[in-house]
Amino acid sequence: MTTAKNKTRQALKRIAFGIADFIFPRTCLVCGKINPKGVYRHLCGDCAKEISLCTVCRCLICGEILGGSDMPDINGCLKCMDMQIAYSQALCPTVFAGPIKRLVHAIKYSSAPYAAEDLATAAAFHPKTKDFLRNALVVPVPLYRLRRLKRGYNQAEVIARALAAKFPELNIETAHLLRRTRNTSTQTRLTREERIQNIRGAFEITPEAANIRKDAPIVIFDDVMTTAATANECAKTLRKAGFKNLRVFAIAKRL
Numbered sequence: 001m002t003t004a005k006n007k008t009r010q011a012l013k014r015i016a017f018g019i020a021d022f023i024f025p026r027t028c029l030v031c032g033k034i035n036p037k038g039v040y041r042h043l044c045g046d047c048a049k050e051i052s053l054c055t056v057c058r059c060l061i062c063g064e065i066l067g068g069s070d071m072p073d074i075n076g077c078l079k080c081m082d083m084q085i086a087y088s089q090a091l092c093p094t095v096f097a098g099p100i101k102r103l104v105h106a107i108k109y110s111s112a113p114y115a116a117e118d119l120a121t122a123a124a125f126h127p128k129t130k131d132f133l134r135n136a137l138v139v140p141v142p143l144y145r146l147r148r149l150k151r152g153y154n155q156a157e158v159i160a161r162a163l164a165a166k167f168p169e170l171n172i173e174t175a176h177l178l179r180r181t182r183n184t185s186t187q188t189r190l191t192r193e194e195r196i197q198n199i200r201g202a203f204e205i206t207p208e209a210a211n212i213r214k215d216a217p218i219v220i221f222d223d224v225m226t227t228a229a230t231a232n233e234c235a236k237t238l239r240k241a242g243f244k245n246l247r248v249f250a251i252a253k254r255l
């Protein structure tokens with residue numbers, strides 16, 4: 001019965017998308033070419049080929065790429081070794097460049113949350129993404145209240161929900177266990193030290209956290225990871241509240 005219902009729902013969805021594609025032909029967000037079919041809804045096949053996955057030797061803490069594909073991943077590197085890391089492991093499936101950068105910017109600055117579906121698709125091409133997120137309690141890195149109001153949504157949450165919806169078999173749940181206590185200035189132009197200082201004490205636990213088991217498999221979820229300072233501050237806040245099983249996932253690593 002449920003399967004029949006699901007099949008009907010999927011068929012209706014396909015028809016609805018078909019009509020929408022006919023009225024508003026899908027275009028590639030990078031090159032503008034009409035893109036009627038393909039794995040991605042908002043990238044053409046040529047632009048999708050430019051996506052780089054982080055599948056070579058990388059740091060399991062900050063996502064830094066360190067060597068070729070024939071070398072094993074490393075637990076900590078020169079860039080993150082002096083940070084007090086409060087989570088066990090991180091995964092950034094893609095490199096923040098080319099089409100991935102364009103999709104993230106479309107969500108953040110061009111009111112295009114629908115681009116999240118393509119980021120979910122790209123992330124799932126990394127061989128470790130699905131196992132990393134399976135049965136996880138995903139905690140999106142929160143935005144400050146006013147910034148969220150201005151944008152209308154939190155991009156990290158939108159991407160996490162797109163992954164959960166696209167891959168229901170992964171049983172991903174999202175929870176709002178963190179709140180941002182102040183409006184931190186943008187981290188983009190800061191050095192690593194400045195980023196750590198800028199974000200210190202910027203999060204607190206929400207009342208929702210009281211209902212969650214302390215050993216729940218939490219994945220702190222963000223759109224882009226640069227130095228891991230923001231994700232680590234989230235992890236520190238959760239750890240102080242007693243949560244023990246903490247990992248970090250960011251769609252893209254800024255190299």
Ligand SMILES: [Zn+2]
Pocket residue numbers: 028029030031032033043044045046047048
């Ligand atoms: Zn294109």
Ligand SMILES: [Zn+2]
Pocket residue numbers: 059060061062063064076077078079080081
């Ligand atoms: Zn590192």
